[in-house]
Amino acid sequence: MKSFRKELWFKIKHRREFVHITGEVEDAVRESGVQEGLCLVNAMHITASVFINDNESGLHQDYEKWLEHLAPHEPVSQYQHNRTGEDNGDAHLKRQVMGREVVVAITEGALDLGPWETIFYGEFDGRRSKRVLVKIIGE
Numbered sequence: 001m002k003s004f005r006k007e008l009w010f011k012i013k014h015r016r017e018f019v020h021i022t023g024e025v026e027d028a029v030r031e032s033g034v035q036e037g038l039c040l041v042n043a044m045h046i047t048a049s050v051f052i053n054d055n056e057s058g059l060h061q062d063y064e065k066w067l068e069h070l071a072p073h074e075p076v077s078q079y080q081h082n083r084t085g086e087d088n089g090d091a092h093l094k095r096q097v098m099g100r101e102v103v104v105a106i107t108e109g110a111l112d113l114g115p116w117e118t119i120f121y122g123e124f125d126g127r128r129s130k131r132v133l134v135k136i137i138g139e
Contacts, residue, residue: 004032012126037138042101047091047125049098091124
């Protein structure tokens with residue numbers, strides 16, 4: 001069985017951002033040479049997420065509104081976590097809702113995604129470089 005590891009790095013310009021990363025993950029699958037296996041994609045930061053959904057701007061706006069309703073950024077004093085000097089208590093909660101990782105099957109050397117499924121990196125406390133781990137195993 002083969003094992004392949006790659007880090008994807010992103011410079012996140014905003015506090016919250018959704019980055020379409022399907023192409024970069026597909027490149028990693030090709031680079032790995034795995035034809036049949038599994039591809040794990042996970043955020044390497046506790047205020048970020050990796051998820052699969054439709055690449056549609058209205059949906060992304062809905063996520064922004066919904067997540068801000070569930071865990072509003074302000075007032076920052078509402079979060080016990082922020083008493084440590086941080087201001088990202090909301091980002092930790094948003095990550096918990098959106099999830100840490102996805103696992104996608106690899107079939108015949110390609111990601112086996114359903115119609116309209118695309119992979120995203122979701123950042124909830126950005127404005128700096130962030131990374132995603134792609135781990136591929138298989139034959």
